[in-house]
Amino acid sequence: MRKSFPVEDLARDERFVHVALADRINDPRNAQAADSGSSGRRGAGRLTPERPDAPDAARALMHGIFVGEIQALEGAGRTCWDFEVGSGNGEGIPEVPFELKLDMARQCWDEARHCEISIKLSGHMGTDLGEFSENTFLYEAACNPDPVLRLTGVNRALEGLAIDVFNTMREFGEIAGDPVLEFCEDWMLADEVTHVKMGSDWLRKLTADDKPRQERALEFQRVVDKLFSLGGFRGEEDDSPVRLARRFRELAGFKDDEMDTLAQIAKEAREEMEAIAEANRPAIAH
Amino acid sequence: MEESARRVGHYKWIEMRLFEVLGGWVATVPELDVKLRLGTHCYHHAWHSELWHKRLPELREMNPERLTAPPNDELVAFVDAMTEPEGPDLTIEKLVGAYRVLIPAKIAAYTYHRNNTSTITDAPTIRSLDFALADEFNDWRDGEMMLQSLIQSEAELDRAIAHQAALQKLMLAAGGIAGPGTIGDSYEPTQEAYA
Amino acid sequence: MPVEIRPETFSLVHFDANEIRAIVEKLVVLIGLPAAASVTIEVDESTPLAHAVVTSTDPIVIAVESGAFEDPKVVRHLNAIAATDVLGKLLLSVKDRLDPAFGEAPADADLTLPEVAAWETYCVGRLGRLGHRVQRQRRLYQFRNRHGFTDAADAAFDALWTADGLTWADISAISNQATA
Known part of the structure; x- marks a missing residue:
């Protein structure tokens, strides 16, 4: 088996269909959806049970989380395989400490359990597995050849997004009086805090004496964070469907200034999406 | 004690190879149930490797890396062959290697060790062997069930048998996961025989 | 047509x-x-x-x-x-x-979220019996979100899902009882 497994070879059964993130971003209809004056996705406001479309929006979001869990499992598994055990500081050598691999194996178990939880939740919410398309950006972030960048992009950025989503959905379940959703989200949230903390801890340990590598990792995290702010889907604006879970991020090792930066990144992502929408507006007028 | 430490070092080496490949295979198998089991079992074997890693200094090996090694080149050849399948259509081969060859070999080795070391002086090793064996039996059962659900035709059965035979020969050449004598030698004359 | x-x-x-x-x-x-x-x-x-x-x-x-x-x-x-x-x-x-026998339902814009869910349940249940593939559990989840995750809500859902010939008063009453 190869070291580094390309995203296009990711194995799925026939129920699952991959849609490129670019297809979503370049959808000319996004101009209308991004228009805050319309009933657009953001215009619909925070994802709470009061939204008329809330049950279906929750189903779609949880399916997205489910396929994200599959990819997180695959990414953590690849980190067990792709790198040799070593000091983790070898120049140009893909080495990681033994203990990092143990953490990734533990994450494999957690993500496998999250997949099982998500499958049960899909049954509870009436969603068929594979009902919605899958984008594979999480796994793409997990393909980074530098293990530090890989963990920073996946564990700090994407698992961080999972903290925000799980916290939002936990509250959604609590308000809706849905004991199944609330229970599942609460437990998965605890695991995600652990995973983000793993990412934070390994970033600091492995780059303590290598500031340029640390900066490259943090820059990679910023790129992933911006992309997965999904044009303002996640942010601290009043109408952001998913909001930053600052308390849980703090538990996971995020400092206040890092969370402020993330909020700013989400704001920029929103502004960029609005710019894309504006650029596409002539097509819609036509 | 040296013999126990040598074996524990081999155990750590093979557990590492197993958890690494199970993790690597997750992305390559299309069957969702298999994908999730591999992820779960990946951690079991990582934890076993951690148990052995922590046991080594207690067996007077202060540099665990020194004994973290295969017993011979033949076992390396076995691991190379077992970890070779990658394609999405090779789930049967992947599972056969892990669940019909390696894990039964580990169960045999761990059981032999458990039954032949001192229950008092080497009790910590026995305790770890018991934990590991509990996982091995459960994982073997899961793996066998997955294989039986995947093998639906005579052609698939032939594939499984052929791959198992090829790997079993390599394991035979290695003498087991701890090399020759992994499960002792039933035909070796005992001291009593010469008494 | x-x-x-x-x-x-x-x-x-x-x-x-x-x-x-x-x-x-x-x-x-x-x-x-x-x-x-x-x-x-x-x-x-x-x-x-x-x-x-x-x-x-x-x-x-x-x-x-x-x-x-x-x-x-x-x-x-x-x-x-x-x-x-x-x-x-x-x-x-x-x-x-x-259908005059159905009675006067409020305008769509004036329906409450529970009423919308109740009427949709009644409609989709019938659609399924006409041979279209429908997602019963998805509709149950929607109904529960509007009426509570309770046995009473589930019983109300079943009543609507399997029914024919209901009036607006029937639908409204079933919905109200489920949330009571």
Whole structure:
């Protein structure tokens, strides 16, 4: 088996269909959806049970989380395989400490359990597995050849997004009086805090004496964070469907200034999406 | 004690190879149930490797890396062959290697060790062997069930048998996961025989 | 049965007006709407959102955002099952409103979220019995979100899902009892 497994070879059964993130971003209809004056996705406001479309929006979001869990499992598994055990500081050598691999194996178990939880939740919410398309950006972030960048992009950025989503959905379940959703989200949230903390801890340990590598990792995290702010889907604006879970991020090792930066990144992502929408507006007028 | 430490070092080496490949295979198998089991079992074997890693200094090996090694080149050849399948259509081969060859070999080795070391002086090793064996039996059962659900035709059965035979020969050449004598030698004359 | 699809040609999504027309024609017959009923489907292809409403019952006019007909697996492509699901549900609600025996239901804009969920349950249950593939658990989840995750809510759901010939007063009463 190869070291580094390309995203296009990711194995799925026939129920699952991959849609490129670019297809979503370049959808000319996004101009209308991004228009805050319309009933657009953001215009619909925070994802709470009061939204008329809330049950279906929750189903779609949880399916997205489910396929994200599959990819997180695959990414953590690849980190067990792709790198040799070593000091983790070898120049140009893909080495990681033994203990990092143990953490990734533990994450494999957690993500496998999250997949099982998500499958049960899909049954509870009436969603068929594979009902919605899958984008594979999480796994793409997990393909980074530098293990530090890989963990920073996946564990700090994407698992961080999972903290925000799980916290939002936990509250959604609590308000809706849905004991199944609330229970599942609460437990998965605890695991995600652990995973983000793993990412934070390994970033600091492995780059303590290598500031340029640390900066490259943090820059990679910023790129992933911006992309997965999904044009303002996640942010601290009043109408952001998913909001930053600052308390849980703090538990996971995020400092206040890092969370402020993330909020700013989400704001920029929103502004960029609005710019894309504006650029596409002539097509819609036509 | 040296013999126990040598074996524990081999155990750590093979557990590492197993958890690494199970993790690597997750992305390559299309069957969702298999994908999730591999992820779960990946951690079991990582934890076993951690148990052995922590046991080594207690067996007077202060540099665990020194004994973290295969017993011979033949076992390396076995691991190379077992970890070779990658394609999405090779789930049967992947599972056969892990669940019909390696894990039964580990169960045999761990059981032999458990039954032949001192229950008092080497009790910590026995305790770890018991934990590991509990996982091995459960994982073997899961793996066998997955294989039986995947093998639906005579052609698939032939594939499984052929791959198992090829790997079993390599394991035979290695003498087991701890090399020759992994499960002792039933035909070796005992001291009593010469008494 | 005059069926009009607006627009006839789509530019932002890969929808085929004839395919949508065929779905509507089949549903009108299946549901038992008057053969002479005029049906217009106005698709707003400028948005990926999925809102769909009946804007008129005579003539029948349904306004749909393109996301409602979209294949959840293929961006900007029509999904016949989704389109049948949305149109079937709405056309059944039109049939209810046109039936004097059904009684006077509030305007769509004045319906509460529990009332919407209750009426949709009644419509989709019937749509399933007409042979369309429907997602019972999805509808139960929607109903529970509006009526509570309780045994009483589940019993109310079953009553609506399996029913025929209900009046608006029946639907409203079942919904109210479930949330009481």
